[in-house]
Amino acid sequence: MDLATIIGMVSGLGFIxxxxxxxxxxxxFWDTPSVVIVFGGTFACLFVGYPLxxxxxxxxxxxRLFIFKIEKPEGxxxxxxxxxxxxxxxxxxxxxxxIKNATDPYLAKALQMTVDGVKTSDIAAIMQSKMTTIKDQLxxxxxxxxxxxxxxxxxxxxxxxxxxVQMLANLDDPASIGPSxxxxxxxxxxxxxxxxxxxxxxxxxxxxxxDEEIANMNIIYEGVLSIREGEHPxxxxxxxxxxxxxxxxxxxx
Numbered sequence: 001m002d003l004a005t006i007i008g009m010v011s012g013l014g015f016i017x018x019x020x021x022x023x024x025x026x027x028x029f030w031d032t033p034s035v036v037i038v039f040g041g042t043f044a045c046l047f048v049g050y051p052l053x054x055x056x057x058x059x060x061x062x063x064r065l066f067i068f069k070i071e072k073p074e075g076x077x078x079x080x081x082x083x084x085x086x087x088x089x090x091x092x093x094x095x096x097x098x099i100k101n102a103t104d105p106y107l108a109k110a111l112q113m114t115v116d117g118v119k120t121s122d123i124a125a126i127m128q129s130k131m132t133t134i135k136d137q138l139x140x141x142x143x144x145x146x147x148x149x150x151x152x153x154x155x156x157x158x159x160x161x162x163x164x165v166q167m168l169a170n171l172d173d174p175a176s177i178g179p180s181x182x183x184x185x186x187x188x189x190x191x192x193x194x195x196x197x198x199x200x201x202x203x204x205x206x207x208x209x210x211d212e213e214i215a216n217m218n219i220i221y222e223g224v225l226s227i228r229e230g231e232h233p234x235x236x237x238x239x240x241x242x243x244x245x246x247x248x249x250x251x252x253x
Contacts, residue, residue, distance in 0.1 A: 031183050034163075057140070062141070073219055076216055076220060088230070110126075127220075139206075148194075156187045157188060
């Protein structure tokens with residue numbers, strides 16, 4: 001579970017609620033018509049702007065913001081080196097136990113194809129296709145949340161304009177002007193909160209998730225192909241160390 005996402009959202013809402021309570025009641029900032037126009041209009045735009053299958057896939061992608069565990073690249077490289085050593089000493093069939101124990105389905109599938117004797121070019125094509133699919137899903141989700149970050153403030157303004165029109169239509173009742181103006185402003189408030197506390201940060205987090213996951217998949221891709229080609233484990237580790245930065249030191253042995 002990604003605590004940073006949860007902490008950020010909960011603390012952000014807490015700061016807003018706390019600020020409101022210092023001067024008024026929370027119910028002063030609740031208006032059902034404003035909620036309908038901002039939430040309804042924002043998500044209606046999402047359906048207009050994106051295919052239905054992409055919008056429905058956003059639910060699955062969103063889960064990666066809250067339930068996500070990324071393995072450290074150093075651990076992946078270390079695991080691949082161990083598997084490479086085992087395959088070099090005992091043959092490819094000796095790594096079947098590593099396939100069963102693999103927690104990453106991408107790694108397990110790649111190793112299984114290697115053990116099954118699938119051609120290197122076919123393994124590479126399948127792995128690259130999977131990487132492209134994952135990247136498109138996460139980047140697509142980020143793009144949709146970025147769009148929502150633009151739609152929400154826009155519909156906040158739409159709600160404000162609706163409220164102003166209704167207020168101007170009742171100028172003969174001075175007592176209603178203040179409350180009507182307050183309601184008109186609430187929609188702008190809703191749109192700003194949705195965009196800046198939720199949608200835009202969520203888009204940024206999904207972009208980071210995509211970069212992290214694709215980086216790990218690239219390491220697995222290079223490592224499995226090296227194992228399939230029977231390269232020396234030390235050579236493979238030197239190749240993979242490019243993904244780990246200049247401070248990485250290969251293990252001795």
